[in-house]
Amino acid sequence: MSSSQRLPTILEKIHEQRLKDIEQAKSTPGTRPTDLETLLSLNVSPPQIALVPRLRQTPGRPALMAEVKRASPSKGDIAPNANAAQQALSYALAGASVISVLTEPKWFKGSLLDMRLARQAIDNLPNRPAILRKDFIVDEYQIQEARLFGADTVLLIVAMLPIPRLKLLYAYAKKLEMEPLVEVNNAEEMKSALDLGAKVIGVNNRNLHNFEVDMGTTTRLVDMVKDRDVILCALSGIQSNQDVQGYIQQGVSAVLVGESLMRAPDPGAFIRYLLDIPEPAPKDVLYKPLVKVSGVKTPEFAIAVAEAGADFVGIAFAPNSRGRVSLSEGAKIGGAIRQYRASAFQDSPTSEKASKDHPVNEPWFALHASRLSNSLSYGAPLLVGIFQGQSLDEILEAVSVAQLDLVQLQGSEPIQWAQHIPVPVIRAFHVRPDDGGSLYEVTRPGLHHFLLFDSVGKETVAWEAIKNVVEEGKVKGKGEKLPVILAGGLTTQNVSEIVRTAKPWAVDITEAIENDLENVKAFIKAAKAV
Numbered sequence: 091m092s093s094s095q096r097l098p099t100i101l102e103k104i105h106e107q108r109l110k111d112i113e114q115a116k117s118t119p120g121t122r123p124t125d126l127e128t129l130l131s132l133n134v135s136p137p138q139i140a141l142v143p144r145l146r147q148t149p150g151r152p153a154l155m156a157e158v159k160r161a162s163p164s165k166g167d168i169a170p171n172a173n174a175a176q177q178a179l180s181y182a183l184a185g186a187s188v189i190s191v192l193t194e195p196k197w198f199k200g201s202l203l204d205m206r207l208a209r210q211a212i213d214n215l216p217n218r219p220a221i222l223r224k225d226f227i228v229d230e231y232q233i234q235e236a237r238l239f240g241a242d243t244v245l246l247i248v249a250m251l252p253i254p255r256l257k258l259l260y261a262y263a264k265k266l267e268m269e270p271l272v273e274v275n276n277a278e279e280m281k282s283a284l285d286l287g288a289k290v291i292g293v294n295n296r297n298l299h300n301f302e303v304d305m306g307t308t309t310r311l312v313d314m315v316k317d318r319d320v321i322l323c324a325l326s327g328i329q330s331n332q333d334v335q336g337y338i339q340q341g342v343s344a345v346l347v348g349e350s351l352m353r354a355p356d357p358g359a360f361i362r363y364l365l366d367i368p369e370p371a372p373k374d375v376l377y378k379p380l381v382k383v384s385g386v387k388t389p390e391f392a393i394a395v396a397e398a399g400a401d402f403v404g405i406a407f408a409p410n411s412r413g414r415v416s417l418s419e420g421a422k423i424g425g426a427i428r429q430y431r432a433s434a435f436q437d438s439p440t441s442e443k444a445s446k447d448h449p450v451n452e453p454w455f456a457l458h459a460s461r462l463s464n465s466l467s468y469g470a471p472l473l474v475g476i477f478q479g480q481s482l483d484e485i486l487e488a489v490s491v492a493q494l495d496l497v498q499l500q501g502s503e504p505i506q507w508a509q510h511i512p513v514p515v516i517r518a519f520h521v522r523p524d525d526g527g528s529l530y531e532v533t534r535p536g537l538h539h540f541l542l543f544d545s546v547g548k549e550t551v552a553w554e555a556i557k558n559v560v561e562e563g564k565v566k567g568k569g570e571k572l573p574v575i576l577a578g579g580l581t582t583q584n585v586s587e588i589v590r591t592a593k594p595w596a597v598d599i600t601e602a603i604e605n606d607l608e609n610v611k612a613f614i615k616a617a618k619a620v
């Protein structure tokens with residue numbers, strides 16, 4: 091490029107700047123090449139998913155690579171205030187297969203931090219999209235950075251790499267178990283990509299030397315990949331459902347969309363429009379709460395409660411609890427519940443087979459609530475062991491001896507214990523009226539599976555304090571409800587009113603003293619009469 095007298099193209103300028111950026115990073119203590127090697131060997135990079143199977147998961151519709159792109163050299167600012175994590179989460183929930191994150195700082199206003207945050211925002215989804223580092227990759231060092239910051243794959247641009255370099259970078263990405271997206275813009279570059287053995291090839295409709303967009307670029311190259319084991323992706327300039335449809339008819343199997351998604355006021359709705367995905371049905375039309383009866387002390391009462399229609403039977407192992415049971419009492423209750431469940435299951439009409447489709451992504455707490463609600467369909471309660479101030483070993487012993495289905499932790503236990511407990515965990519949180527803002531940790535996805543809001547002392551739970559969190563959930567402005575179990579001060583008299591206004595996923599009554607069956611029956615009836 092320096093031999094000619096013409097001005098450098100934008101691609102050449104970016105290339106030159108990126109080489110400088112890499113030199114600087116490589117000479118900064120903490121991010122020297124040896125540091126990156128060490129970090130990779132320590133497995134501090136987040137776990138990876140494979141690109142090709144992820145792209146093949148959407149039979150009947152194209153795979154979408156949805157991009158986080160604040161600005162570009164051709165358009166200037168697109169959405170300078172966009173939040174990478176929030177953007178990524180709405181892409182993921184709407185059905186994107188890949189999230190492409192621009193990490194170039196100068197022209198695209200992106201960063202590795204953006205990519206890391208995008209990854210963290212989607213990390214607890216059951217079927218998260220793959221993360222693509224969208225940058226100008228010229229050095230193995232950038233591929234290592236990509237892995238460490240949570241990428242599953244990287245972009246390799248044929249137009250900016252001499253063939254031997256391209257081959258080395260492709261091989262290096264494969265060595266880190268990444269199948270790169272190889273970008274081409276004409277037939278010659280396509281041939282290089284095919285010679286390389288690339289499995290995912292993107293045709294950029296935008297020429298990176300002069301920015302001209304020609305939507306026919308992809309169309310003209312389709313025939314070169316026919317009958318090959320290659321996923322062909324159309325990149326750039328895609329703005330409408332018709333654009334996507336056109337490419338699909340030509341045999342393109344994936345599309346990458348940046349600008350129009352960044353400008354869309356509701357990215358999720360725009361994705362559904364692009365891909366012809368129907369609006370999800372509104373969920374909480376009529377919400378019959380589950381009922382948890384806690385403080386059960388005998389097998390007989392456990393069965394009576396089960397027959398009365400309780401969804402959870404709670405037994406307390408906490409030493410200071412009024413309705414405390416010993417390990418051996420717990421084991422007897424566990425045995426009785428198992429027996430009851432086995433006969434309930436045999437009597438139930440064969441339940442519908444769970445769908446074997448790839449799971450649709452749902453936010454963490456909503457997902458676990460709906461899974462659990464579905465698992466209750468044959469009408470036997472789950473057994474919950476309630477713990478407070480006990481060691482992890484004591485909890486694990488009780489799980490196995492009493493055959494617990496769930497563990498409830500009353501609050502002071504480390505939040506990460508959920509990773510060590512082999513059954514789902516309910517985390518209790520004692521809500522004070524002024525606690526509205528301190529719910530960050532309890533509502534953190536990925537550890538405990540369920541939230542229980544309890545009162546402090548004898549008061550009814552401070553509903554106002556948690557209302558916003560429950561109603562808005564973690565997805566700001568999404569109207570996503572947070573399913574919670576309400577406990578503390580609920581009675582047969584007040585439960586129906588609380589269910590109507592607060593719409594909890596479940597309600598808890600604690601019968602630690604009397605084990606009064608009539609009261610339990612009346613409570614269940616009142617709670618479910620919505």
Ligand SMILES: O=P(O)(O)OC[C@@H](O)[C@@H](O)c1c[nH]c2ccccc12
Nearest residue numbers: 294325326327328346347348349350
């Ligand atoms: O914003 P658009 O028109 O939807 O295009 C996105 C994408 O193709 C573009 O961001 C892109 C494709 N190849 C690149 C290489 C580097 C930087 C950016 C890109």
